[in-house]
Amino acid sequence: MRCLWLTRKYPRPINSGELIYSDGLIRSFAEAGVELTVIAHDNSDQAVGDGTHFSEYTDEQGVNWRLGTPDLGGRLGSLLTSLPGDAYRLKNGGPEEAFRKALDDETWDAVIIDHAAIGWALHVLREKNLHNGVRPRPRIIYISHNHEAKIRREIASKSRDPLLKKTILKWDAEKYARLENELCAGADLVTAITDTEVDAYRENFPEQNYLCLTPGYHGDVYPDHKITEEIPRRVIMSGSFEWIAKRMNLEIFLEKAALPLALSKIELQIVGKTNPRFCAQISERFPSVNFVGTVPNMSPYLLNARMGLIVEELGGGFKLKQLDYVFHNLPIAGLECAVDGLPLQSPEEILLERNTEDLVHGIVETIDDIDHLNQMRASAFEKCSSAFRWEDRGTxxxxxxxxxxx
Known part of the structure; x- marks a missing residue:
């Protein structure tokens, strides 16, 4: 089976949840025996191409990467188009030209559109079918990372930005929603990251074919790690905090939790990639919080805390850091609305509460109960140990x- 996969950028090095998901699916799909070509922008952190609008690279699996520029252009031009800002940036700089050429010159069994921001490719496919025909017509697969209509509208409505920027966010959210609907209507198969999101799509597109593809895990595993009295009274939140939704969720949590945790002498540590300016602003607002920022290896931090936090109030989907916590044998504390896709029960295997105030109270009550913390992390590890294999997803x-x- 000859497949053409379109994604946002070459996903290595991996430094965000969205790259983990794309990279895991691409690797495991290639291992399933397909002949795979991927079109994407190059990675601005560590480019593998020559920096031009079109260069090629073959990875260790034999996957052919056709890469555009490492750096993306601006979003301003999207205001004059039907595309959301992300989609506008991602089609320019090489990928659209490479996609058109691939359709003109080669035959494909399937075209995989990885993320709603690659929805511009559906417009190209329609144009080709209308004017020239794609011979034979490839199957179209939409790989969803989030229910974009829900999360983008939620972000725009809760934004604290000035009126003009908030208006642009709302306009962009509606563009995302329309593009997502086009993908769900026009694809032959839609995948989603949780059963909850499959159900949400099915409400509007009941006749579509769906496949739930929760993430796998291929990071470091620490089966023998235990929580001890020597580990500081510390809770940790890991991840990437570059996307506006991530920053908003962080601020919402800190406004409610930073002070009560500090008063209970529990250290709150934030570790992960973020804008230095945002980090400085948040550090000034919440001086009791330990902002570490970008680190080369997350494991030392995950192994030196008593609980890992999943506290995003906005949006949904599967949080990739959940698996980092589980496979580092770190007990999880989270909000019920934020934790989706894990087969864990509270309070035996995970600590879940409906709101941040109750969650902070639960953390304070649990942080020194070493036996219960070890029960939680051991039970979660055992239940998840064979449930999140990337190779299963690709197959x-x-x-x-x-x-x-x-």
């Missing part, structure tokens, strides 16, 4: 695409 995706042709 299931390949099988689902093959079934479309039967």
């Amino acid at each position: 299931r995706l390949a099988d689902a695409i093959a079934d479309l042709s039967k």
Whole structure:
């Protein structure tokens, strides 16, 4: 099976949840025996191409990468188009030209659109079918990372930005929603990251074919790690804090939790990639919080805390850091609305509460109960140890695409 995959950028080095998901799916899909070509922008952190609008790279799996520029252009031009800002940036700088050429010159069994921001590719496919025909017509697969209509509208409505910027956010959210609807209506198969999001899509597109693809895990595993009295009374929040939704969620949590945790002499540590200016602003507002920023290896921090936090009030989906916590044998404390896709029960295997105030209270009550913390992390590790294998995801995706042709 010959497949053309379009994603945002070459996902290595991996420094965000969205790159973890794309990289894991691409690697496991390639291992499923398909012939795979990927079109994307190069990675601005560590480019593998020559920096031009079109360069090629073959990775260790034999996947052919056709790469555009490492740096993306601005979003301003998107205001004059039907595309959201992200989609406008991602189609320019090489990927759209490479996609058109690939459709003109080669035959594909499937085209995989990885993320709603790559929805511009659907417009190209429609144009080709209308004017020239794509021979034979490839199956179209939409890989969803979030229910974009829900999360983008939520972000725009809760934004604290000035009126003009908030208006632009709302306009962009509606563009995302329209593009997502086009993908759900026009694809032959839609995948989602949780069953909850499959159900949300099915409400509007009940006749569509769906496949739930929760993430796998291929990071470091610490099966023998235990919580001890020597570990500081510390809770940690890891991840990337570059996207506006991530920053908003962080601020919402800190406004409610930073002071009560500090008063209980519990250290709150934030570790992960973020804008230095944002980090400085937040550090000034919340001086009791330990902002570490970008680190080369998250493991030393995860192994030196008593609980890992999942506290995003806005948006949904599967939080990739959940698996980092589980496989580092770190007990999880989170909000019920934020934790989705883990087969864990509270309070035996995870600490879940409906709101931040109750969660902080639960953390304070649990932080010194070493026996319970070890019960939580051991039970979670055992239940998840064989449930999140990337190779299973790639095989299931390949099988689902093959079934479309039967």
